[in-house]
Amino acid sequence: MDNGAPGNGATNDMARNDAMTPLDTLLAARPSEAGWREICRLLEGLDDAALAAVAPRVLRWPAGQRPMPDGWWARWVAGDVRPCHALAGTRRLGRLDSVETGTVPVPVEDDREDADGSEGAYFVSGASAVAAPPGLRWLALAAAAEWHHNGGDIVRWHTTRDAPLVWYLSGGEYDDEAYDIAVSPDGATVVTAVEGAWHAWSAATGEPLWQVRPWLGDEDDDVCFGRDDVVRFAFSGDGERLAVGTGSTDVVAVIEVATGKVLLRVPEGQDAFGPVALDGEGRLLVHAGPAGRVVAREVVTGAVLATAETGLTSVGALAVAPDGRGVFAVGGAVGGAPERAGLATAACPAARLLTARRSSDDELTLEPGALLRPEGFAEGLDADAPSAALTTRASWTAAGPHGFVGADFGSLLFDGEGRTLWADPASAIGAFTPDGTALVTVQDEIEAWFLAGLAPPGDAPAPAPEPGPGRVLLTGLPAALVGAPVGAPQLPCSHWSIPVAAVADDARALAFGAKLDRDSADRPQILCAWDASPDPRVATLPRVADAAYLTDLAFAPDGSALARALLGEESCVVLDDVPGATTRWRHALPPTAPHGEERLRLAFSGDGSRLACALHTAGAVTVIDVATGDVVRTIEEPEARPGHWRGVRMEAAALDRAGARVALGAKDAVSHVVVRDVATGAAVLRAEPAGLRQITGLAFAPGGRELAVAGATDRGHAALWLLPLGGAAGEEAERPRLAVPDLPMHDQPDGALVWSATRGPLAYFPGSHGWGAVWEARGGTVVAEVPFGRADGAVALSPDGGTLVTVTQFGARRWPLPKVEGGAAERSGPLLRP
Numbered sequence: 001m002d003n004g005a006p007g008n009g010a011t012n013d014m015a016r017n018d019a020m021t022p023l024d025t026l027l028a029a030r031p032s033e034a035g036w037r038e039i040c041r042l043l044e045g046l047d048d049a050a051l052a053a054v055a056p057r058v059l060r061w062p063a064g065q066r067p068m069p070d071g072w073w074a075r076w077v078a079g080d081v082r083p084c085h086a087l088a089g090t091r092r093l094g095r096l097d098s099v100e101t102g103t104v105p106v107p108v109e110d111d112r113e114d115a116d117g118s119e120g121a122y123f124v125s126g127a128s129a130v131a132a133p134p135g136l137r138w139l140a141l142a143a144a145a146e147w148h149h150n151g152g153d154i155v156r157w158h159t160t161r162d163a164p165l166v167w168y169l170s171g172g173e174y175d176d177e178a179y180d181i182a183v184s185p186d187g188a189t190v191v192t193a194v195e196g197a198w199h200a201w202s203a204a205t206g207e208p209l210w211q212v213r214p215w216l217g218d219e220d221d222d223v224c225f226g227r228d229d230v231v232r233f234a235f236s237g238d239g240e241r242l243a244v245g246t247g248s249t250d251v252v253a254v255i256e257v258a259t260g261k262v263l264l265r266v267p268e269g270q271d272a273f274g275p276v277a278l279d280g281e282g283r284l285l286v287h288a289g290p291a292g293r294v295v296a297r298e299v300v301t302g303a304v305l306a307t308a309e310t311g312l313t314s315v316g317a318l319a320v321a322p323d324g325r326g327v328f329a330v331g332g333a334v335g336g337a338p339e340r341a342g343l344a345t346a347a348c349p350a351a352r353l354l355t356a357r358r359s360s361d362d363e364l365t366l367e368p369g370a371l372l373r374p375e376g377f378a379e380g381l382d383a384d385a386p387s388a389a390l391t392t393r394a395s396w397t398a399a400g401p402h403g404f405v406g407a408d409f410g411s412l413l414f415d416g417e418g419r420t421l422w423a424d425p426a427s428a429i430g431a432f433t434p435d436g437t438a439l440v441t442v443q444d445e446i447e448a449w450f451l452a453g454l455a456p457p458g459d460a461p462a463p464a465p466e467p468g469p470g471r472v473l474l475t476g477l478p479a480a481l482v483g484a485p486v487g488a489p490q491l492p493c494s495h496w497s498i499p500v501a502a503v504a505d506d507a508r509a510l511a512f513g514a515k516l517d518r519d520s521a522d523r524p525q526i527l528c529a530w531d532a533s534p535d536p537r538v539a540t541l542p543r544v545a546d547a548a549y550l551t552d553l554a555f556a557p558d559g560s561a562l563a564r565a566l567l568g569e570e571s572c573v574v575l576d577d578v579p580g581a582t583t584r585w586r587h588a589l590p591p592t593a594p595h596g597e598e599r600l601r602l603a604f605s606g607d608g609s610r611l612a613c614a615l616h617t618a619g620a621v622t623v624i625d626v627a628t629g630d631v632v633r634t635i636e637e638p639e640a641r642p643g644h645w646r647g648v649r650m651e652a653a654a655l656d657r658a659g660a661r662v663a664l665g666a667k668d669a670v671s672h673v674v675v676r677d678v679a680t681g682a683a684v685l686r687a688e689p690a691g692l693r694q695i696t697g698l699a700f701a702p703g704g705r706e707l708a709v710a711g712a713t714d715r716g717h718a719a720l721w722l723l724p725l726g727g728a729a730g731e732e733a734e735r736p737r738l739a740v741p742d743l744p745m746h747d748q749p750d751g752a753l754v755w756s757a758t759r760g761p762l763a764y765f766p767g768s769h770g771w772g773a774v775w776e777a778r779g780g781t782v783v784a785e786v787p788f789g790r791a792d793g794a795v796a797l798s799p800d801g802g803t804l805v806t807v808t809q810f811g812a813r814r815w816p817l818p819k820v821e822g823g824a825a826e827r828s829g830p831l832l833r834p
Helices: 009-028 033-043 048-059 070-077 083-087 096-101 386-391
Strands: 090-095 127-131 138-143 154-158 166-169 181-183 189-194 197-202 208-212 231-235 241-246 252-256 262-265 273-278 284-288 293-298 304-309 314-320 326-333 348-358 364-372 393-397 400-407 410-415 420-424 429-432 438-442 445-450 471-474 501-503 509-513 525-529 537-540 549-555 561-567 572-577 582-588 600-604 610-615 620-625 631-636 649-655 661-667 671-677 683-687 692-700 706-713 717-724 737-744 752-756 760-765 772-776 781-786 794-797 804-808 811-815
Touching: 009 033, 009 048, 033 048, 033 083, 048 083, 070 083, 090 096, 096 154, 096 445, 127 181, 127 429, 127 438, 138 181, 154 189, 166 189, 166 197, 181 231, 189 231, 231 314, 241 284, 252 273, 252 284, 284 314, 293 314, 293 326, 293 364, 304 364, 314 386, 314 400, 326 393, 326 400, 348 400, 348 410, 386 400, 386 429, 393 429, 400 429, 400 438, 501 549, 501 804, 509 549, 509 804, 549 600, 561 600, 572 610, 600 649, 610 649, 610 661, 620 649, 620 661, 649 692, 661 692, 661 706, 671 692, 671 706, 692 760, 706 752, 706 760, 717 760, 717 772, 737 760, 737 772, 752 794, 760 794, 772 794, 781 804
Parallel strands: 231 273, 273 314, 314 393, 501 794, 692 752
Antiparallel strands: 090 445, 127 138, 138 154, 154 166, 181 189, 189 197, 197 208, 231 241, 241 252, 241 273, 252 262, 273 284, 284 293, 293 304, 314 326, 326 348, 348 364, 393 400, 400 410, 410 420, 429 438, 438 445, 471 811, 501 509, 509 525, 525 537, 549 561, 561 572, 572 582, 600 610, 610 620, 620 631, 649 661, 661 671, 671 683, 692 706, 706 717, 717 737, 752 760, 760 772, 772 781, 794 804, 804 811
């Protein structure tokens, strides 16, 4: 029955009652293909009121299990859109091999053209861009380039019938690929960019309309942009103007669609680049600026009307409300998500709604709204990844704003309220239709997702984020650190990754390096101290001139002082007092190796009286008196294999409780361990533990009778060696004990090792495949699996081994460790040996 069929009220009521009973049963049942087909049949028989009443229950079915039936699809593409069609979630349009042959899985229109003999496209490497017109009767697709041979084909593919492809550009004519395609709102014009030129074609015939080649200097130079410059397009709502923005050559322009005439080009040097967006009439241009800013300009004059901070790590897509009263910026964000503090290292998908307001003197301002943070996406989705820069899209139509992010490890669609409408754990490219009714996604499959059918029911509660392990210590930093007024929103803990951190016993203080100002290369060191208040006292430590690169941090055992190892023109070790965040002394180090090869590692003695600094490329360890900053002794390790091309590399150092002995972890041809008397420099122990390939940590036993060595075996396994002191290490003692057999360890030098009086050795192994583990030797237990690699976040163990903290851009988290009862870790036996 068609909606709106004539009949008296009693007949309509009877039809509704007859239909609702089986519909209730079907909707309460487990979703199935047969059940959905029957539901669609029953939905066609409901009037508008009954359809509105049942819609929330229908929308509770997963969108992927609500495909648009063939009959609905045939009417929909013909323009006969009915209210029940809004409850369909998706429609499978075909596959990339369907595009190659110009065919569709299920034709819903007559084949009016003979497809025999039509040239086939080549999509064996996948698609790089897609565009969808209103009505979805066809798509424009760009194939990924064959870098060894041709560029990517760009074609029009019919979605409703088998028909010859309409060719816009053959890959045999160039050696590039398109990263963005746009279709005008009336579906008449297709535009894209390849090899530095902007092209427009007739969508129906593929006839070239115009070509614009932006030049770097004078037009007479005839120099075009490189192929790696990502170009983004956006039509005005009326389709008369087109905004173009480049990603790396800082070009923003507005073009008249009918003629290809450049109406506006933002002058060079104004930090203007894509993405871009226009309002409905093409009078207001919005483009991206540095550090997550957006800029609004008047198209006629190019004058800047307003600038706004989005708070996004990067802006991947922009959309302007049709009436010009709002801007929707889509990208990534870090910080502000307590459940991800100390866990997440990748920028999460986010968006900011900016409201455009005119003052009494006609000045425009962009007022930022709340930062939208959709949930429910794949954990590996990095909204700042290069792939996300290519695929992120935004749309704002009568249906409201929507954002799409596709990256290497996940794809996500969300609305202007930050609600997740669709997510997939795989990468996808996507495009919104100009009227905002659907999103087309391309993987191997090509699917349309109908935004009305993806809207969550009004009574559907938002899922609560899953809590992480342990307790959140920090979710951000006060904006006052960068001079912002009191009450300004918190800063993320850093705009870049945090590879180095240190924590005092019982988490009384925490230190790490951070990037707070995205416009500056400066990375200050942050000190957080928890006194009586649950909120930390946060300060930046004094900046050290000509030594800005932080390589290590260490708290004194009593937590009163913090040591910093800094590299630069004047490399040094600095000791700061924790209570006042003031510098006590600075010890200059000898000139470091060029090209960033130097690494510094710090270690306090157990009583806090001495500090050891290991210089990696110098092959030396300097022992410093903590009270005065004077050098007690510098030990240069002689080459075990003279003439080896690398020389000696110092990988780690440790001091015993009184600072009387220093352990050196060195490597030239082989990795070896040396223990020396600090007073005389004499060797107490020299050992080459069996299978030791790389050293990540050293620690003396509290009584000083043994030395623990953490590192990797020659087969890449995380392992621990225990070396007895006071005599030569025997062969049995030098055998490794495998700690985490399934954790590969290859060239990961920056682990950590402490020897607790109650827990025994506790080691952090950073791993090589994006995750690490904290392992307790007493009982052989992995006490924490760290979900990131060494370069992405920081892992800190307190001097007493009782506190484990991870620090990422999203915050700091204290992890739970097994309780210690009666001097031994719970569920742990005596210290196991090889």
